[in-house]
Amino acid sequence: MAILDDAVAAEAVDELSEDAMDDVVEGETELVDDHSESGGGVAVAAPPLTLDAAVMEYFAWEEEREEKRARRKATVAAKPKRGAYVFDEAAREAVTRFLWHFGPSTAVTELSPKSMEGFQETIGSNTMDPAAKLQPVKEFLRFCWKQRYTTTAGAGGEAVPQNLGNFLRIKRATSVVRDASAFQHEEAKIFEMTAAGLEHLHEELGQLQAEMPEAVQAVAAAREDKDIRENAPLEAAREYQERLKSRIDELEYQIAHALVREEQETGRAKLGSRVSVVEVDEEDGMVGEAREYTLVGTTEANAAARRISVESPLGRGLLDQSAGRQIEIQAPSGRKRFRLLAVNG
Numbered sequence: 001m002a003i004l005d006d007a008v009a010a011e012a013v014d015e016l017s018e019d020a021m022d023d024v025v026e027g028e029t030e031l032v033d034d035h036s037e038s039g040g041g042v043a044v045a046a047p048p049l050t051l052d053a054a055v056m057e058y059f060a061w062e063e064e065r066e067e068k069r070a071r072r073k074a075t076v077a078a079k080p081k082r083g084a085y086v087f088d089e090a091a092r093e094a095v096t097r098f099l100w101h102f103g104p105s106t107a108v109t110e111l112s113p114k115s116m117e118g119f120q121e122t123i124g125s126n127t128m129d130p131a132a133k134l135q136p137v138k139e140f141l142r143f144c145w146k147q148r149y150t151t152t153a154g155a156g157g158e159a160v161p162q163n164l165g166n167f168l169r170i171k172r173a174t175s176v177v178r179d180a181s182a183f184q185h186e187e188a189k190i191f192e193m194t195a196a197g198l199e200h201l202h203e204e205l206g207q208l209q210a211e212m213p214e215a216v217q218a219v220a221a222a223r224e225d226k227d228i229r230e231n232a233p234l235e236a237a238r239e240y241q242e243r244l245k246s247r248i249d250e251l252e253y254q255i256a257h258a259l260v261r262e263e264q265e266t267g268r269a270k271l272g273s274r275v276s277v278v279e280v281d282e283e284d285g286m287v288g289e290a291r292e293y294t295l296v297g298t299t300e301a302n303a304a305a306r307r308i309s310v311e312s313p314l315g316r317g318l319l320d321q322s323a324g325r326q327i328e329i330q331a332p333s334g335r336k337r338f339r340l341l342a343v344n345g
Helices: 006-014 018-024 028-033 051-075 089-102 113-124 130-146 180-185 195-223 232-256 313-318
Strands: 151-153 159-161 191-193 258-260 274-280 286-296 307-309 326-331 334-344
Touching (some): 051 089, 051 130, 089 113, 089 130, 089 232, 089 313, 113 130, 195 258, 232 258, 286 313, 307 313, 313 334
Parallel strands (some): 191 258, 286 307
Antiparallel strands (some): 151 159, 274 334, 326 334
């Protein structure tokens, strides 16, 4: 599948309607008010925006965009744009993986060009298709740039918006055909997950398999267009079919190698447990508010639903710990300490 380069992707984002952008800055007035003068003329600084808050805001924005697109398609026979970015489950997982790489409580302002390079190196060594994992992250970082969440110092010392997605390099694909047997060439990997997570994979697989015949028909219909010099609908239909097939292959592989562990209640955090966690400083003082998460397998991780992968630094540190224990993890932004407040399940 051809991957958008930065210039094309930026142009696509600039075509967003003003209404969509207005919707996502609704909370900006409150942010400014936090810096306004209050009793005695002292400015009160707003707490830094955490990465998990930015991701959930982005997810809500993308979901609203998809709803608007669906309404337009219901009333207008719009042709699909070639190479259009689609916010699907795979994209959500890619952004969630980015979130847990840095840690949910990391301030967005702590992200830097150097940390982007480190993230790309990690992705490149852990996936067969780094482009598919990086493009959704670039879209998220472009959102942060548009919202002025990520900045750099200008010539005069002022804060200038910075698109950190430009520091994630995606090589243009030479072919859009995916080798479905590529999974067979890798060492078999076991995916630990909850029973609910496995059921979700089966449901998604069934839905995508039901969509495949329609995707095949769309390619056949678009191929009938006699103008072969530039048949954008055919290219779009092919890309959609290939993306659908790729996701079906991935789901079938994960289901075939899924492992659901049924464990007895021990009072310790395990796969499927709901935990309450708070970050603490060196004096054991609480940093921010407590957060509740569910420990799940990699394929189930979802920032918006507060599901944290047991393979993430925090999730791995919480495993087999009981309430009251403190853990220390190594995040890209430095070592961080957390206190496990409660364990359920």
